[in-house]
Amino acid sequence: MYNIAIFAFVTIVLLLVSLASSTEGRRISPAPPCDFPAIYNFGDSNSDTGAISAAFWPTPSPYGTSYFGKPAGRNSDGRLVIDFIAEHLGLPYLSSYLDSIGTNFRHGANFATAGSTIIRQNESIFENGLSPFSLDIQTVQHYQFKTRTSELYHQGNLHVISLKIGIHIFSAKKKSFMKKLSRPQDLSKALYVFYIGQNDVAAGIRKLSFELQKAAVPEIISQFTTQIQTLYQRGARIFWIHNTGPIGCLPVATVKVQDPLPGYLDENGCVKSQNDIAIEFNKQLKDEIVKLRSERSEAILIYVDMYSAKYGLITNAKNQGFEDPFSICCGHHGIGYDVWCGNKGNVNGSEVFGGSCGNPSKVISWDGVHYSEAANRWIANRIINGSFSDPPISISKACQKA
Template sequence: MGIARVVFVALVFSLAWAGGAGETLFRATPPCDFPAIYNFGDSNSDTGGISAVFGPIPPPYGESFFRRPAGRASDGRLLIDFIAEHLGLPYLSSYLDSIGSNYRHGANFATGGSTIRRQNESIFENGLSPFSLDIQTAHFNQFKERTSELYHQDKNPFDVNKLPRPREFSRALYTFDIGQNDLTAGFRKLSAVQLEAAILDIVNQFAMAITHLYQLGARAFWIHNTGPIGCLPAAAFYIQNPKPGFLDKYGCIRDQNNMAVEFNRQLKTRVEKLRQELPRAALIYVDIYTAKYHLIRNAKYYGFMDPWKICCGHHEKNISVWCGQRTIINDTEIFGGSCGSPTTYISWDGVHYTQAANHWIANTILNGSFSDPPKPIDHACLKHKM
């Protein structure tokens, strides 16, 4: 057996052992029994916010599970959906979606294109959202205050049944998946030196949001770092004849991944500091980067095809038609349709993951294998011992 194979097997074994050990360690401890989830993030966890504000995501999004577009940038469920399933809670309604929403067990403040800090560039031209993290936490504050007012008025029992109980806000799980768009915006308008210098401010603004929620009563935080941005197929659409060293041995853009790693390093350090600043908080840092990169490196081992293949959209010979879009080229209509078998793909549309990949990631991280401290999500309310 080659050295690479030995290392790979050892890694898989160690991850499986860590997950099993973590679950065994906490088996004797009652789970947290979270009554609700409040999520903050970007398109990786948006369940309908950006669709409610700017118009619905078109077919074939949602085809694998919801059988229709469901406000999610995937063919089906996102990681936040699998988190809700794992905790026995319903899927989260978007705070920005007023039609048919039920907030009894939480709300989703994430919107596609969101960043941690506000952007000075044109948000619409560059695919960014006006709902940066500080706006999302302001929405939560408004949601919490309005919920309390309506609940205590108790004029309409039907409406009250769609609202969380005020006493349950402090017992809920607060999840975060945001930061990717801050880096991608930086890649467009900043030099590498400037972007690296900006990371400290981005991370500090992330910490300010968590501190604000803590002051509002939040106690259990599940915080994802950012993924391997340089491994997104869309990152390589227009790259031709890259210089030696530009790509790593798996085809990912090395500099972009290095910047994501630096962001994650600083984020983890800041979370460690927050544990001292917020003494009653339980803060779990989740290494999504390593989980996703492991899947991309070993796609075939886990039953997926080439991770650079995209299920939805048409991208070839300098022609790009994004998923669900149509265009006319040389009097011929080209549709960015679905591959028809997304279960074998990691990338859905070049930027977002398929439901199958999201499911794999959920199964990999929720047992605590990639968490610091290594706690399964259903024990994330337990405070870290300093």
């Protein structure tokens, strides 16, 4: 009886080992990272890499000094979140579609423009710091980009064919030009990034009551999703969509507050009503993205909670190596005055210059509205790994269905 028990035990162990070995042999390897050939970005100043500088007014010094050593068309002392995304994916920084000098579009293009909104604003856009390049204009620009690129690429290929049959000499200059063109076949494989909505929320705060702001949100979201649908119909398939950040935590909002009534600021010192509108915008945006997933089964739509990432940094600034989250590195802002970064202005009867602080790497806000490179890096590191994504997937795996 004892020998039979031992035999049975040994038999079971051998069977389990055999099954484990068999399972090990069939184990599915993790899917490799996506090999995105290009990025196409749409947005506002949070991801503008040179549009406003090319179209209207150049970004002044000391913008760009922490990384580029000079103004680089970005509203920061250095790189933006979109720059860190490109780095992470092994792609070069995006050239602005509006920048015609020294641009290279082989790996994508940036249609984001500082001051842009989702809905066209019925106000003096320049007076209020807004851009004429609303999201629908940006998607039209993308269509023009796609159409013209295909034409030029086709012409270039004809020259190559002519060269092969000895009719035309394909010059080195032409080859160099072709290398800067997006390849038509890459458009449907590219990553489409969105980072827009903050200016729509800000415009509502300036013009409307809180209830009217809430009532305006559905139309803003509808316009947003319409442009996503438009890009889908033109071949886009992979969408990485940032929601809007905690606008009530921007220092240009908080430094204007003097003797606030109870409840005006939240427990972390941000303007509560402004953040409430941003939260409502984000909720409705997420709902619509979930709905779009069911309607567009071929699309991959990833919702990225930029609000939570930014708010997490602001509320935990000192533990993350930053100073006061509401301090401003470049420029001077307060009750009754604004001297913007890189400009001169008057404060209490004295002329001052909006220059940079001594150590931008210790501040979250670069100029009161835009984040420093150090903060952008911190935020990018938190969102690209999928920690703030729905579905929870990293940006390097964004081409794969969850």
